Amino acid sequence: MLITFKSKSYPDVMMYQEHAKRILDLLNKEPEMGVITSAEAARAAELLEQEIEESRRHPPTDEVEQDIKAHPGDDDDAEHEQAQVVSFSTRAYPMLEMLRSARDHKTDILWGV
Template identity: 30%
Template sequence: MIVTFKSAAAGDVIMFGDVARQMMEAMGKEPGEKGIVTVEQLPEAIARLRAAIAADKARWQGVAEEERPAEEKTPNGSQRPFVSLSQRGAPLLELLEWAEKGKKPVVWGV
């Protein structure tokens, strides 16, 4: 499943469903096929996602590249290249920040 985060303030951010659910949880939102971060909720969602990204960066700080996982399992059991939460979350954080500046909500759906 693919989830697209959208806002009238910036371009779309497209993620695999499992990654999108992880981002929704990081923002403090209930994971689901459809949802919204209202204009009023944007500051908290941004702060929560920034904190999750900072925690992830701290987790990997000092870990040599060759010691980091090369792959990760997908929900269906296959493998894909490992991508950290901080790398995955950066585009979504940027979308949230643009949405806050433009006073536009962020929505998602399949």
């Protein structure tokens, strides 16, 4: 399921719920519906920046490699490109930019409404 984050000061940001959940848990928000007020945006951006930095210190585990290899394909799959891991920092960057914009322009971020 997709979550669309909306703010008057930044283009919409769409994320899969499973990826957004990590950010929303960090901010103590529910994925179904919510708001990050302009007053909360500065602290939320700071928390997300810290989480991104922490995630960069720890490389992906072997678990990711195991997930990729868990479903070996037929011989036809040999021509497909190798699956690439998308890091948390890459996934979180649009949301971080939205939080910074909300902080700077004093706008709220809404989802699920």
